Amino acid sequence: YYLPWVEDPASGVLEESPPLGPALELIYYGSGTPSAQVSTDSEGQKHLILQGGAPYENHDILIGGSGIKSIQELADFLNGTSVWGARVLHKHHLYDPGGFPNGALTFSGGRAVLDLGLSAQLQWLKASTLVNATATGGTDTATGMGWLYFTGGNEGPPVTLGDYEAALTALEAEDVQAVVVGSPDPAVQAMAVAHCEY
Structure with a gap:
């Protein structure tokens, strides 16, 4: 497979984007039913809110902005707790967790995945030494909203x-x-x- 990349052959610089998709696997080791969600407060600060089976398992973690600055730092923090753990996926170690879209996470077997989606490519382009790019707004949270049909269509089978x-x-x-x-x-x-x- 191929990832987007930019190259300056004269200087020998090649920059390759990270893969689209999962950036962090969140793991719950407790005995309760875990829940987690990403939200943004009224001042624009992102939060990763974790709830486990007991009050000491609950955390409200600031991510991006004035909080944790990289996905690796977030994984290190979670791995230092008593019932939460994390694993960085697909070379997203240095990316800003503030790019995670808002919403509840779905756990399966005590695990959930946080996905940067297009935010990974935007962060990569912004940090590039060869490309001058700035996001002009919008979000990628609507990418999983299902099919859109014109008049007379239907959703079809699942x-x-x-x-x-x-x-x-x-x-x-x-x-x-x-x-x-x-x-x-x-x-x-x-x-x-x-x-x-x-």
Whole structure:
């Protein structure tokens, strides 16, 4: 698979973007039912709010802005707690966790995935020494909102994990430059990442 990149052959500089997709795996080791969400307060500060089975397991972590500045720092903080852990995914160590979109996370087996989505590419372009780019607004939170049909359309049958697997298998025979899955399901995202890596 190919990632966006920029190159200055005269100086020998090549910059490659990080992969789209999962940036941090959040792990709950406690015995309760975990919940987590990313939110933005009235002053624009992002928060990662974690709740476990007991009050001492709850955390309100400032991310980005005046809070934790990198995904690696966030993982280190979480790994230092008694019941929470984290693993940085796909070279997103230095990226700003303030780019995580607002919303509740879905846990499966005590694990949830935080995804930077297009924010990873925006952060990469902003930090580039070869490209001068600035985001002009908008968010990528609407990317998982489902299909939009014109008058008379319908949603059709629900898409299954098998449907995603069949689609990715079909792509193996094609010259594809990018794969985007329209599902927040961690299993589907992991399947797409594995497809692109191999």
